[in-house]
Amino acid sequence: MDIKQLRSFVHIAELGSLSRAAERLNLSQPALSRQLNLLEETLETKLLDRTGRGVKLTEAGQMLAERARVILADLARLEADLTARSSKVTGHVHVGVPPSAGIVITGALIERLRAHFPDLNISVAEDLTGDVQEGLLSGRLDIGILHDGMISRSLHAEPLWREDLxxxxxxxxxxxxxxxxxxxxxxxxxxxxxxxxxxxxxxxxxxxxxxxxxxxxxxxxxxxxxxxxxxxxxxxxxxxxxxxxxxxxxxxxxxxxxxxxxxLSRTVMLSWLHDRPLSAGGKAVVDTLRDLAGTMPMAEK
Structure with missing residues (x-):
């Protein structure tokens, strides 16, 4: 059993579909099926039942999905703590924002990051909340701003500010x-x-x-x-x-x-993958977004 197999299994469990999980992970369905078969062989137990509408977790599969989320989150925190020991913030961070939040915060975010972390490269993609979430889950984005609602259990999500409609x-x-x-x-x-x-x-x-x-x-x-x-x-x-x-x-x-x-109101959320550690640059972006959230005009904490 390896980390890649666990990550793949968590995505299958969440989506209830091998084809959708393969699409999210940018894998072919046969490749994902091989990972699943190897995992079942290693554990000597059946993890999924195939149905006409996709797949359903067995009792063992439910147990593995719950434990795997904890294991992957712990590993991500460990890796993040180790990488944060580097004092210089460099690298490239990909951030996704929905249009309405982007208008409010993107300019201030880039301005502050350029002032405090000049060696950090930032890419900002503006897209709908659902597409930002998929970008996070597929690994295309490191950090996302989402609106509250149906947020995946694979994502860390914390409130930044509330906005009335x-x-x-x-x-x-x-x-x-x-x-x-x-x-x-x-x-x-x-x-x-x-x-x-x-x-x-x-x-x-x-x-x-x-x-x-x-x-x-x-x-x-x-x-x-x-x-x-x-x-x-x-x-x-x-x-x-x-x-x-x-x-x-x-x-x-x-x-x-x-x-x-x-x-009517909605909450703007800060999000990233539980099992994907934030780099030092990612932590810098997250901390900056948290600081800026407290200064948002016409938004409530």
């Missing part, structure tokens, strides 16, 4: 004294929303379900700039945190009303 509208659609709007009234408006791949859409769907009302957007778009442009054109309304639209709101090009009854 607002209905974003064309100025002609908002009365001068209007600062709030009930969610039930939001659902009656022509909405421009992200697709179901986006965490914000899931939060909106959940609130609509609790209200006993359907969420039926007139336009779906996953790009932040498209959502904002369509609101500029008075096609409809969208829902976003104020912090991602500071310029548009300060100049009056758009108007924001806090969504209430219920009040």
């Amino acid at each position: 607002f209905l974003i509208s064309h100025p002609t659609q908002v009365g001068e004294q209007e600062t709030e709007i009930a969610y039930e009234d939001v659902l009656s408006l022509p909405l421009i929303m992200p697709t179901n791949r986006h965490g914000l859409r899931a939060k909106m769907e959940e609130a609509a379900f609790r209200a006993g009302r359907p969420l039926t957007p007139v336009v779906e778009a996953d790009a932040l700039r498209v959502l904002v442009d369509l609101v500029h054109r008075n096609v409809g309304h969208t829902v976003l945190p104020r912090s991602s639209l500071v310029m548009e709101l300060s100049t009056g090009r758009l108007k924001a009303r806090r969504v209430v009854s219920p009040q």
Whole structure:
């Protein structure tokens, strides 16, 4: 039994599918199956039952998955502690951020890292929360910023800040004294929303379900700039945190009303793989993000 086999098995257990786990791990399915067979031979026990919908853990498989997560996390911490003994912060760190959080924090992050760690190289990829999570799980990204929701158990996730959600509208659609709007009234408006791949859409769907009302957007778009442009054109309304639209709101090009009854908010999370140790550079990025989170405008801890 080796570490590579354990890591592969944890991904299979989480996804319940050999094909999806192979895709995440960038392996062929036969190669992943060989790893699984070797692991079962070494342990002399069956770990998975194949079903029409994928694979299901046996009792032994459940035990191994739980213990493996602990073992891999301990090894990652050990490796991180040993690599952190180096005093000079160098290397290359790949960071993934969703667009709304990227607008708020990316510039400040790069500015501070360049000032304090000039030998550290940073790559920032802007993508939807689901794609950032997959980037972390596949090893393409070292550190990610996610929104709360269905976060993989293979990832460490800690809150950075909380942001309230607002209905974003064309100025002609908002009365001068209007600062709030009930969610039930939001659902009656022509909405421009992200697709179901986006965490914000899931939060909106959940609130609509609790209200006993359907969420039926007139336009779906996953790009932040498209959502904002369509609101500029008075096609409809969208829902976003104020912090991602500071310029548009300060100049009056758009108007924001806090969504209430219920009040909607989401938490921005800092995340990385449990079983992949942070390098000294990764720790520098994580510590910097934690420091910056305490200074976020229009966001709550």
